[in-house]
Amino acid sequence: MGAPPGRAPGTPSSSQPSRRRGGDDQQPPHPPEAASEALPGTASPPARRRGGEQQPPHPPEAASEALPGAASLPARRRGGDRNPPHPPEAASEVPSGAASPPARRRGGDRQPTPPPTRLPAAAAAVAGEGGVGPRRSFRISLRPRVRVAPWVKPPVARNPKDPAKPPRPSIEALAAEWAKEKAASGAPKEECVLPFLQKGAPRKVGELKLSNSFSSVRDCDAKLHKACSEKSDGCCPRHEAFRRLPLPYTFQEFNIDPIKKEELDNGTEPPPYKIKIIPTGLYWLAALGLATAQMSALTNHFAERKRSRSLSGILLQTQYCGWGSRALEAIEKDDFVIEFVGEVIDDETCEERLEDMRRRGDKNFYMCKVKKDFVIDATFKGNDCRFFNHSCEPNCQLQKWQVNGKTRLGVFASKAIEVGEPLTYDYRFEQHYGPEIECFCGAQNCQGNMSVSGKD
Numbered sequence: 001m002g003a004p005p006g007r008a009p010g011t012p013s014s015s016q017p018s019r020r021r022g023g024d025d026q027q028p029p030h031p032p033e034a035a036s037e038a039l040p041g042t043a044s045p046p047a048r049r050r051g052g053e054q055q056p057p058h059p060p061e062a063a064s065e066a067l068p069g070a071a072s073l074p075a076r077r078r079g080g081d082r083n084p085p086h087p088p089e090a091a092s093e094v095p096s097g098a099a100s101p102p103a104r105r106r107g108g109d110r111q112p113t114p115p116p117t118r119l120p121a122a123a124a125a126v127a128g129e130g131g132v133g134p135r136r137s138f139r140i141s142l143r144p145r146v147r148v149a150p151w152v153k154p155p156v157a158r159n160p161k162d163p164a165k166p167p168r169p170s171i172e173a174l175a176a177e178w179a180k181e182k183a184a185s186g187a188p189k190e191e192c193v194l195p196f197l198q199k200g201a202p203r204k205v206g207e208l209k210l211s212n213s214f215s216s217v218r219d220c221d222a223k224l225h226k227a228c229s230e231k232s233d234g235c236c237p238r239h240e241a242f243r244r245l246p247l248p249y250t251f252q253e254f255n256i257d258p259i260k261k262e263e264l265d266n267g268t269e270p271p272p273y274k275i276k277i278i279p280t281g282l283y284w285l286a287a288l289g290l291a292t293a294q295m296s297a298l299t300n301h302f303a304e305r306k307r308s309r310s311l312s313g314i315l316l317q318t319q320y321c322g323w324g325s326r327a328l329e330a331i332e333k334d335d336f337v338i339e340f341v342g343e344v345i346d347d348e349t350c351e352e353r354l355e356d357m358r359r360r361g362d363k364n365f366y367m368c369k370v371k372k373d374f375v376i377d378a379t380f381k382g383n384d385c386r387f388f389n390h391s392c393e394p395n396c397q398l399q400k401w402q403v404n405g406k407t408r409l410g411v412f413a414s415k416a417i418e419v420g421e422p423l424t425y426d427y428r429f430e431q432h433y434g435p436e437i438e439c440f441c442g443a444q445n446c447q448g449n450m451s452v453s454g455k456d
């Protein structure tokens with residue numbers, strides 16, 4: 001989920017400050033292109049990243065995310081999630097005059113980063129019963145949203161901030177339109193409903209058990225891997241992947257990097273996922289489609305990747321956190337933004353994937369553990385929610401709902417969100433082993449890392 005900062009072109013790697021601790025996750029030199037994001041006029045060829053998250057060409061808009069005045073990117077982590085190469089065009093968008101890299105400080109005195117950047121694609125888990133509810137109870141407003149749906153005639157709602165703009169359709173209008181088309185396509189009636197938009201839809205509230213993943217590891221009786229980890233100098237070879245496994249915190253989760261090793265051989269490959277140009281207001285449409293169709297119907301990310309090269313849409317390239325998602329239109333507080341969907345896997349499969357991730361050296365995580373044997377993995381299949389980054393001062397919340405007996409995760413706006421603003425939520429995780437993953441959210445109240453309670 002996050003990409004570590006890279007260094008500016010021409011900047012010696014030795015000058016790059018280290019951002020993460022940990023042995024094998026040493027960050028590779030920053031791809032030249034990444035620098036172009038911060039240094040206007042820079043146009044060195046894209047470099048390739050290690051460990052899977054090769055980033056696609058930088059979208060023009062991404063430039064706006066670059067920290068003014070930043071010239072070189074401090075190395076923040078070891079391991080794989082380095083920022084993807086920046087396209088030459090991006091450079092022109094970066095504020096000129098940048099000369100020195102942004103200083104990073106911990107905790108409160110951290111330098112505020114430009115607008116929060118992040119946006120993963122969340123996918124809805126449509127899996128069995130149970131499910132854990134959010135730790136907090138959120139009030140969900142079902143009032144009409146004002147968003148743009150190109151193919152829907154705008155109903156009545158007006159843009160309060162700019163009356164001159166044509167009225168935008170309400171969420172109800174969009175839902176009605178969608179339901180109509182869905183029904184026309186022959187879908188069963190029960191599939192023509194938007195669960196997160198139903199008044200009175202029950203949300204299960206409960207607590208997450210943060211250590212479930214650890215206890216599920218095969219052939220390891222050590223509590224939370226502590227013993228085996230100590231035997232091997234702080235790093236359990238077999239379970240090293242767990243060092244960076246973000247376990248659920250409050251109402252979220254995450255982890256795993258999707259890119260396969262062989263795909264990294266081509267340094268110009270875009271990220272292992274799709275880029276869709278869809279207004280945020282339409283996320284739920286796509287998300288619902290994915291959810292109702294179950295994981296088997298999710299688009300193959302390899303196929304989607306082909307489209308990502310020429311499009312610049314919802315995704316944005318952040319300076320330190322890899323790819324993120326942003327709002328393509330204003331979102332009101334409490335609005336449903338997108339459903340977190342992905343493959344629903346059990347703990348054993350999760351473990352296997354983590355091991356694969358370790359071997360590949362992946363650094364980004366896209367998993368969300370909901371409960372025992374119920375992990376939603378957006379690594380290979382999911383939607384744009386997988387690109388939502390973490391922020392200590394997020395503008396979204398991940399909520400667990402019980403919809404018709406199935407647990408589903410929805411991302412809701414926790415505050416009003418402006419167009420272009422990175423979509424983020426708080427998914428700090430409990431970390432027991434390995435180096436702390438430094439947080440680069442840039443929030444004033446940033447705690448400095450993505451661990452919620454440190455190590456045992």
Ligand SMILES: C[S@@+](CC[C@H](N)C(=O)[O-])C[C@H]1O[C@@H](n2cnc3c(N)ncnc32)[C@H](O)[C@@H]1O
Binds near residue numbers: 003118120364386387
């Ligand atoms: C769900 S992915 C988000 C998308 C990811 N940025 C990408 O490029 O694919 C979560 C990963 O993004 C990175 N990340 C997200 N938020 C971050 C933050 N505030 N600071 C540092 N890295 C972050 C971490 O590597 C994390 O494992």
